[in-house]
Amino acid sequence: xxxxxxxxxxxxxxxxxxxxxxxxxxxxxxxxxxxxxxxxxxxxxxxxxxxxxxxxxxxxxxxxxxxxxxxxxxxxxxxxxxxxxxxxxxxxxxxxxxxxxxxxxxxxxxxxxxxxxxxxxxxxxxxxxxxxxxxxxxxxxxxxxxxxxxxxxxxxxxxxxxxxxxxxxxxxxxxxxxxxxxxxxxxxxxxxxxxxxxxxxxxxxxxxxxxxxxxxxxxxxxxxxxxxxxxxxxxxxxxxxxxxxxxxxxxxxxxxxxxxxxxxxxxxxxxxxxxxxxxxxxxxxxxxxxxxxxxxxxxxxxxxxxxxxxxxxxxxxxxxxxxxxxxxxxxxxxxx
Amino acid sequence: xxxxxxxxxxxxxxxxxxxxxxxxxxxxxxxxxxxxxxxxxxxxxxxxxxxxxxxxxxxxxxxxxxxxxxxxxxxxxxxxxxxxxxxxxxxxxxxxxxxxxxxxxxxxxxxxxxxxxxxxxxxxxxxxxxxxxxxxxxxxxxxxxxxxxxxxxxxxxxxxxxxxxxxxxxxxxxxxxxxxxxxxxxxxxxxxxxxxxxxxxxxxxxxxxxxxxxxxxxxxxxxxxxxxxxxxxxxxxxxxxxxxxxxxxxxxxxxxxxxxxxxxxxxxxxxxxxxxxxxxxxxxxxxxxxxxxxxxxxxxxxxxxxxxxxxxxxxxxxxxxxxxxxxxxxxxxxxxxxxxxxxxxxxxxxxxxxxxxxxxxxxxxxxxxxxxxxxxxxxxxxxxxxxxxxxxxxxxxxxxxxxxxxxxxxxxxxxxxxxxxxxxxxxxxxxxxxxxxxxxxxxxxxxxxxxxxxxx
Numbered sequence: 001x002x003x004x005x006x007x008x009x010x011x012x013x014x015x016x017x018x019x020x021x022x023x024x025x026x027x028x029x030x031x032x033x034x035x036x037x038x039x040x041x042x043x044x045x046x047x048x049x050x051x052x053x054x055x056x057x058x059x060x061x062x063x064x065x066x067x068x069x070x071x072x073x074x075x076x077x078x079x080x081x082x083x084x085x086x087x088x089x090x091x092x093x094x095x096x097x098x099x100x101x102x103x104x105x106x107x108x109x110x111x112x113x114x115x116x117x118x119x120x121x122x123x124x125x126x127x128x129x130x131x132x133x134x135x136x137x138x139x140x141x142x143x144x145x146x147x148x149x150x151x152x153x154x155x156x157x158x159x160x161x162x163x164x165x166x167x168x169x170x171x172x173x174x175x176x177x178x179x180x181x182x183x184x185x186x187x188x189x190x191x192x193x194x195x196x197x198x199x200x201x202x203x204x205x206x207x208x209x210x211x212x213x214x215x216x217x218x219x220x221x222x223x224x225x226x227x228x229x230x231x232x233x234x235x236x237x238x239x240x241x242x243x244x245x246x247x248x249x250x251x252x253x254x255x256x257x258x259x260x261x262x263x264x265x266x267x268x269x270x271x272x273x274x275x276x277x278x279x280x281x282x283x284x285x286x287x288x289x290x291x292x293x294x295x296x297x298x299x300x301x302x303x304x305x306x307x308x309x310x311x312x313x314x315x316x317x318x319x320x321x322x323x324x325x326x327x328x329x330x331x332x333x334x335x336x
Numbered sequence: 337x338x339x340x341x342x343x344x345x346x347x348x349x350x351x352x353x354x355x356x357x358x359x360x361x362x363x364x365x366x367x368x369x370x371x372x373x374x375x376x377x378x379x380x381x382x383x384x385x386x387x388x389x390x391x392x393x394x395x396x397x398x399x400x401x402x403x404x405x406x407x408x409x410x411x412x413x414x415x416x417x418x419x420x421x422x423x424x425x426x427x428x429x430x431x432x433x434x435x436x437x438x439x440x441x442x443x444x445x446x447x448x449x450x451x452x453x454x455x456x457x458x459x460x461x462x463x464x465x466x467x468x469x470x471x472x473x474x475x476x477x478x479x480x481x482x483x484x485x486x487x488x489x490x491x492x493x494x495x496x497x498x499x500x501x502x503x504x505x506x507x508x509x510x511x512x513x514x515x516x517x518x519x520x521x522x523x524x525x526x527x528x529x530x531x532x533x534x535x536x537x538x539x540x541x542x543x544x545x546x547x548x549x550x551x552x553x554x555x556x557x558x559x560x561x562x563x564x565x566x567x568x569x570x571x572x573x574x575x576x577x578x579x580x581x582x583x584x585x586x587x588x589x590x591x592x593x594x595x596x597x598x599x600x601x602x603x604x605x606x607x608x609x610x611x612x613x614x615x616x617x618x619x620x621x622x623x624x625x626x627x628x629x630x631x632x633x634x635x636x637x638x639x640x641x642x643x644x645x646x647x648x649x650x651x652x653x654x655x656x657x658x659x660x661x662x663x664x665x666x667x668x669x670x671x672x673x674x675x676x677x678x679x680x681x682x683x684x685x686x687x688x689x690x691x692x693x694x695x696x697x698x699x700x701x702x703x704x705x706x707x708x709x710x711x712x713x714x715x716x717x718x719x720x721x722x723x724x725x726x727x728x729x730x731x732x733x734x735x736x737x738x739x740x741x742x743x744x745x746x747x748x749x750x751x752x753x754x755x756x757x758x759x760x761x762x763x764x765x766x767x768x769x770x771x772x773x774x775x776x777x778x779x780x781x782x783x784x785x786x787x788x789x790x791x792x
Contacts, residue, residue, distance in 0.1 A: 041526070042526040042529065042530065044529075099774060102778060110525070110526055111393065111525045111526065112777070112781075114393075114526055114529065115704070115708060115773075115777060116774065116777055118701055118704065118705075118773065119770045119771075119773035119774040119777060120770065120774070121701070121770070122701070122705075122766050122767070122769045122770025122773065123766070123767060123770035123771060123774070124770075125697075125763075125766050125770075126763050126764065126765075126766035126767035126770060127767070129760060129763035129766070130757075130760040130763050130764070130767070133759075133760065134763070246696075246697075247537075250530075250533065250534055250537060253530045253533075253534075254530075254534065257527065257530065307545065309541055309544065309545040310538070310541055310542075310545075312534060312537045312538055312541055313538045313541065315534070316531075316534040316535065316537075316538055319530075319531065319534065320519060320520075320531070323520075323523060323527065323531070327523075
């Protein structure tokens with residue numbers, strides 16, 4: 001019995017939260033990796049672009065709520081997402097036209113494009129804060145839990161409760177659907193294949209008649225979809241605050257590099273690697289050992305490897321280890 | 337003279353703007369802007385050495401700034417004797433253990449060839465070392481943090497004059513840069529940027545949460561000053577006489593004695609804070625001028641030529657027998673050390689150390705905007721960038737307010753759009769910075785004062 005309790009404990013506090021957080025990171029990491037693979041620069045505006053998309057989703061959610069539209073048990077934000085995506089894609093294409101296109105045509109070095117993306121970061125951050133303000137916002141409505149901890153205890157008769165939030169299941173499901181559609185698109189359709197070719201060798205792709213303008217536009221569209229959905233899912237699960245989104249850029253970058261930058265599948269797995277290790281290393285295992293070990297061997301301390309304040313340190317250490325031992329990431333980078 | 341005309345013109349415009357602020361707002365504000373401009377100028381010089389001379393991207397400026405600030409605390413605060421006796425020995429012993437661990441790892445690295453076994457041995461040393469250090473330091477840390485937590489709760493510092501911390505800050509930052517450089521400098525440019533950004537976040541996390549060393553988010557206030565205190569100045573005779581002399585004609589207009597006295601008092605209070613700020617300006621100016629002379633000398637020396645050669649074509653420089661890795665490490669350490677000085681200066685001026693206030697937007701990306709806008713590779717450009725961008729950063733809110741009032745003058749004061757815009761005035765500075773950076777990068781990619789290399 002104690003053993004089952006211990007497993008439920010780990011499921012509740014490590015496995016499900018890490019899976020959710022990992023899905024959110026994975027979407028961001030694929031976004032980074034796509035931009036890096038096709039447009040060839042590290043996009044420092046990632047976090048703020050995600051917060052822009054989320055802001056759009058929140059505004060549409062508020063509009064639908066004021067109309068009285070709702071999905072019942074599901075959050076209203078789900079109806080808002082498609083509209084937010086359109087808004088977001090429009091914003092991204094606008095930025096591309098006025099900012100990035102010039103440098104692409106000039107064939108500027110990636111470093112310069114990264115600097116330009118810092119300018120975009122400043123502007124996007126300002127726009128988000130001017131429109132919606134810097135404060136913490138929750139926009140989740142509908143049924144909060146699928147199983148509450150108390151109900152679970154009653155049903156199973158265990159000491160440990162398992163609480164599953166509906167946002168967690170929603171995040172994992174949506175991520176799986178989105179990512180599998182994306183991989184189908186990249187691997188099976190003609191456009192997807194031409195994107196891969198373009199990322200692999202630009203000149204060769206141009207010679208074989210691939211239209212670079214179309215490729216770039218589709219990349220921004222996919223990036224817009226990923227950023228909006230990833231950001232909104234994160235906001236639904238936790239809350240929306242522009243500063244947090246900006247900070248999320250760091251684990252997202254770490255995930256993209258760990259997976260091999262330029263490789264979407266690597267980025268997808270990288271998100272989970274970062275999320276699981278962050279939560280594994282910062283969880284206090286005291287209760288777990290209380291169940292597993294006999295009473296005489298119970299630990300005194302919290303049995304926590306690292307305090308939760310050092311979450312960033314975890315993602316960075318993984319990054320360093322991977323870069324030192326496999327500079328191209330766990331999966332070979334640069335093959336979209 | 338003529339070829340430097342644009343430099344002189346740009347600097348005169350900048351000084352003119354600050355003087356305008358002095359006339360229209362107040363000299364107090366003008367001087368505090370000027371002081372922070374000087375500190376920003378030191379930071380941009382540090383970043384410029386790395387980016388402009390050598391083409392290295394360092395997004396960890398925030399980390400070095402914070403380390404400089406930490407140096408100011410550790411140098412100037414008086415040691416807390418109780419805390420030392422409570423947990424000092426544990427901390428010292430853990431420090432020795434860490435040093436021993438590093439030496440052991442180095443020994444293993446040197447002695448054995450690269451193999452799986454070596455990796456495992458190193459991993460075992462590090463993991464067991466960390467566990468041992470935690471085991472020993474934990475009671476010490478708890479004891480230290482329990483010593484009068486409302487006032488101290490940390491080990492304190494050495495009780496030396498705070499000016500020394502400017503040098504120590506440089507050493508701290510340079511030391512960190514050495515470690516980071518050893519690990520990360522081999523990375524590609526954009527990886528290096530991300531890695532340094534992450535490291536600076538970790539440095540901030542450590543400073544924020546290791547209360548026994550830094551007091552963490554409880555902040556350290558009331559640091560010693562290299563300049564006199566306003567309260568003392570207001571009671572010294574020579575200062576009151578000085579203020580009286582300066583405002584002689586104004587004071588003579590007032591006939592009534594008591595009224596004249598109170599007017600004088602008011603002037604003395606204002607004057608004292610201006611005087612203190614002027615003291616700081618003098619100190620900072622000395623630092624900026626010394627650094628400027630050194631960096632200019634370095635730029636036109638054979639070493640500077642070599643750095644540019646490495647920046648422009650690494651492989652060719654390598655083929656000519658220049659040790660690229662070593663030079664990169666050197667310049668990474670030097671630039672970071674300069675940023676460390678700026679961090680210590682900043683804390684010295686504020687008189688307080690607040691780890692919570694270190695944010696990447698303000699301390700990393702803004703500095704980068706300064707370097708790019710001012711002109712990378714040109715020290716005068718970098719300093720000008722520091723001045724111009726900091727000035728705009730401070731004055732952005734009044735400018736934005738003015739523009740909003742102008743464009744929405746047709747709307748009623750209670751109109752929701754106008755109210756919303758006025759509430760979000762502080763965020764327009766981000767917008768201005770971003771648009772400024774994008775415009776400069778597009779139309780003047782080398783900055784306001786571009787790099788200009790003359791062969792002498």
